[in-house]
Amino acid sequence: MCPLLSPQQTTPISAAGPRPVLRVTDVIGLILGTVLGAGIFRTPSLVASNSSGEGAFLLAWALGGTLSLVGALCYAELATAYPDAGGDYHFLRRAFGYRLAFLFAWARLAVIQTGSIALLAFIVGDYAARLSIGPSSPALYAAIVVVALTGLNAAGIRPGSAAQNVLTSGVVLGLLLVVGAGLSVASPGGSAASVLPSTATGSSAFGLCMVFVLLTYGGWNEAAYVSAEVESPGRNMVRALVWSIVIVTGLYLLVNWAYLRGLGHTGVAASTTVAADLVERATGTVGGQLVSALIVLAAIASVNATIFTGARTTYALGRDFPPFAFLGRWDARTETPLNALLVQGAIALALALLGGWTRKGFETMVEYTAPVFWLFLLLTGVSLFVLRRTAPTARPFRVPLYPVTPFVFCVTSGYLLYASLAYTGVGAFIGMAVLGVGALVLAGLSVSREPRSSAAD
Numbered sequence: 001m002c003p004l005l006s007p008q009q010t011t012p013i014s015a016a017g018p019r020p021v022l023r024v025t026d027v028i029g030l031i032l033g034t035v036l037g038a039g040i041f042r043t044p045s046l047v048a049s050n051s052s053g054e055g056a057f058l059l060a061w062a063l064g065g066t067l068s069l070v071g072a073l074c075y076a077e078l079a080t081a082y083p084d085a086g087g088d089y090h091f092l093r094r095a096f097g098y099r100l101a102f103l104f105a106w107a108r109l110a111v112i113q114t115g116s117i118a119l120l121a122f123i124v125g126d127y128a129a130r131l132s133i134g135p136s137s138p139a140l141y142a143a144i145v146v147v148a149l150t151g152l153n154a155a156g157i158r159p160g161s162a163a164q165n166v167l168t169s170g171v172v173l174g175l176l177l178v179v180g181a182g183l184s185v186a187s188p189g190g191s192a193a194s195v196l197p198s199t200a201t202g203s204s205a206f207g208l209c210m211v212f213v214l215l216t217y218g219g220w221n222e223a224a225y226v227s228a229e230v231e232s233p234g235r236n237m238v239r240a241l242v243w244s245i246v247i248v249t250g251l252y253l254l255v256n257w258a259y260l261r262g263l264g265h266t267g268v269a270a271s272t273t274v275a276a277d278l279v280e281r282a283t284g285t286v287g288g289q290l291v292s293a294l295i296v297l298a299a300i301a302s303v304n305a306t307i308f309t310g311a312r313t314t315y316a317l318g319r320d321f322p323p324f325a326f327l328g329r330w331d332a333r334t335e336t337p338l339n340a341l342l343v344q345g346a347i348a349l350a351l352a353l354l355g356g357w358t359r360k361g362f363e364t365m366v367e368y369t370a371p372v373f374w375l376f377l378l379l380t381g382v383s384l385f386v387l388r389r390t391a392p393t394a395r396p397f398r399v400p401l402y403p404v405t406p407f408v409f410c411v412t413s414g415y416l417l418y419a420s421l422a423y424t425g426v427g428a429f430i431g432m433a434v435l436g437v438g439a440l441v442l443a444g445l446s447v448s449r450e451p452r453s454s455a456a457d
Contacts, residue, residue, distance in 0.1 A: 019335065022229045027240035028247070029169075030226065030305050034219035035248050036171045037120060037302035041275045041295050043212040044259055048269035050208045054260050057268075060206070061256050064213035065249030071377075071409045072220055072241040073399045074384050079227040079237045080396040081387070085337070086316030087224035087309070088380045094391070095383035098320065099442060104376050105317035106438030111372045111431050113310030114344060118351035119365030120306060121145045123299040127292045142352040149304045150345030153311070156334040171301050174294035175251050178275055181282035182258025211419045214412070215370075216252070220245060221377065222305065225312040234396030307344065314340035323445065367427025370420035372435055378413035381406055 051057040084090035086101075089108070093101035124145045125138030223241055227233050230240070259268045262278040271277045276291040283290070315337030318328025331338040355364060384399070384406045399405050421428055 019229065022226055023231060024236045024240050024243075027223055027226060027230055027236070028244050030308065031220050031223050031240065031244035032172065032247060033301040034222045034305040034309070035217060035244070036175065036251070037123075037219070037298055039216035039218075040175070040252060040255055041273075041291070041298070043216045044256055045268055045271050045274050046212045047209045048265055050212075051206065051265075054265045056206065056209075057260065057265060058253065058256060060209040060213050061252050062249070064210065064217045065245065065252065067214065067408070067412050068217045068220055068249070069242070069245045070405055071381075071412075072245045074381060074406050074409050075221055075224055076238045076241050076397050077395060077399045078380070078384060078387070079224045079241075080234045081393075083227035083230070083233040083237070084316070085225060085228045085312040086319075087227065087313060088221070088376060089313045089316045091224075091380055091383045091387070092376070093320075095386040096379070100379070102317070102321065102442050103435065103438050104379075105313050106441065107372050107376060107435050108310060108313040109317070109344065109347065110434050110438065112369050112376075113306060113313070114348040114351055115365045115369035115431070117146060117303055117306050117310065117344075117348035118142070118355055119369070120299050120303045121348070121352050122355055122365070124296050124303065127296045127299070131289060131292050131296070139353060139355070142355070143349055145300060145303055146345055146349045146352055149300070149307050150341055150348075152304070153307050154334065154336060154338055154341045156336060171294075171298045172251065174297060175255050177294075178279060178291075179254045179258045181279045182260075182262040184282045185262045185278075208419075211416065214416060215366075217248065218373075219302070219305070220248070221380075222309040225309040238397045307341070307348075311337045311340040311344050314344055321445075364427045368431040370431075371417060371428045372431045374413055374417035374420055378410055378417055381410040381413055 047060055048057050051060060078091045079087075082090055082094060086093070086105075089101050089105050092104050121142035122138060125141035128141040129138045220241065223237065223244070227237055230236050259274050259278060262281060263271065263274065267277075268274050273291075275294070279291050280286075314327050315330065316328070318324045318326060318337075318340065320328070327337070327340045327343060329337070329339055351365065385403065388402070
């Protein structure tokens with residue numbers, strides 16, 4: 001048995017740690033870069049095929065923004081009350097103890113974050129291959145993206161955050177160009193294209209819409225992992241989270257309205273490359289290449305943001321659990337969790353190469369990550385109730401309409417957990433099995449007492 005903590009240990013694993021160097025604009029860029037990925041170019045056709053008409057289609061996207069704002073308000077209270085590089089890990093540790101926090105950190109490293117990096121890198125690879133830039137292997141492009149962006153973030157916090165701001169600006173500009181394309185073409189007032197009917201009906205069809213919509217909105221919670229690196233987190237974390245959700249919701253409504261105006265509801269439902277079809281209609285054959293380049297840019301921005309935040313949880317794991325102490329070293333020169341970044345990159349690279357071997361990298365990684373992600377998002381929502389009761393101290397921000405707001409967030413997360421298990425394939429059960437391996441690792445560690453965190457509680 002490996003001791004999790006010796007009784008004598010009372011000093012932090014590493015003297016260095018995160019410093020408040022990020023501005024509100026940096027955090028907004030990080031959130032936008034994470035959320036505004038390739039989903040908005042892939043999921044609208046799935047949402048349209050499960051919605052009864054244009055009104056229901058746009059309602060689903062508006063509701064998705066509202067539910068995301070509800071979640072962001074819950075996270076704003078937690079992140080401002082307990083700013084820490086561990087994010088959800090830190091909240092879960094305070095509410096439920098180190099065992100559950102360990103499982104979450106394991107899940108982030110082995111399933112959630114590394115799987116997300118791999119699936120986003122595969123989107124880059126697929127579209128880069130379609131653009132015929134050099135080799136035609138998507139797996140090769142995916143591997144290059146993982147290695148290059150991990151190296152960029154390992155070089156220092158400023159190169160990583162500066163690159164994120166530039167990439168995110170390009171993505172926002174590209175989405176506005178899609179809106180412009182929708183304005184420049186005549187509205188079809190419908191479409192003659194045939195649409196495969198959805199197998200779901202009534203409320204189940206709209207529920208399926210929300211699965212895809214909330215998948216597309218996913219990623220705003222990553223801001224919690226940089227809360228210890230934000231200037232004046234008590235004020236700026238709330239501003240960054242709320243403004244980010246408002247911007248994302250506005251952009252998604254504009255882009256989906258442009259899809260409807262240019263292709264019609266049935267045209268959107270019939271298309272598997274809705275943005276390319278819209279821009280091609282406005283500009284000709286060059287439009288497909290333009291949108292492919294835009295999707296590459298969007299996915300690169302999401303990969304970079306996911307790498308940036310993912311390593312923070314792994315750092316917190318190493319900081320608190322001596323058997324993983326090498327992950328908890330903060331590099332004072334680059335102001336990054338260097339070892340955590342490198343280990344995360346290695347696992348993501350292995351998953352990307354596995355996806356290339358199976359030739360179903362994107363689909364497999366979505367199934368692999370979804371149920372584990374929603375399970376811990378639900379538990380984070382529950383942690384707000386627990387911490388309100390067990391630690392009723394002054395908070396810089398309190399979620400409005402408590403307890404209704406966090407209850408809605410928990411119900412939504414619970415439904416998405418159910419849906420991710422009910423509507424996906426074997427990849428979901430593999431992801432849960434990897435989480436089970438983490439439970440076995442935890443059982444193999446003898447715990448004499450809870451580890452002492454280097455962060456102030």
